[in-house]
Amino acid sequence: MAKGYWVSVYPAISDPERLTDYIELAGPAVQAGGGRLLSSSGRVVAHEAGIAERVVLIEFDSFEQAVAAYESETYQKALVALPDGFERDFRIVEGID
Template sequence: MPKAYIIARVTVTDPERYANYVKGATEAIRKYGGRALARGGRMTSLEGEARPRNVVLEFDSLEQAERYYNSPEYQAAKSEREGAAIAEIVAVEGAE
């Protein structure tokens, strides 16, 4: 079964509130078996519209990634992000 990845492209507009989101999201990532492969850090825009914060999370399956995203723990964290960032988030199945 291929791994799955959640890819988030984010512009933080309220760093203090976003920090609360990160704390809750990190706990949910651990609980649902996710691993952060990239989380912020330096980036270079190669093409298209860039966002300054980029996150890549790995999960054992697309279903597990969806369980994480839809979990009560993540949804509580997500409520902290609303109004604190502009985000584009996708879940994608990896290649075999």
């Protein structure tokens, strides 16, 4: 079964301190959904149209598990805490089986 991944890129973060509430809620929600944080706030080298900003990569045992975790009530509560003024490009991607 192919793994699932959450890929989040933040093209604009005007005030990183304001992400605290979201992170405190999202972390436990991701773990409860079976997600494993692979990358967050590490170094980025961008090519072509890429943006060298924060990239978060989370792995799940399956694509379906990744979708279910996003749709969970717990994660939806975390999304409410995502501050206004932040740009986020979020995708759920199916890995290669």
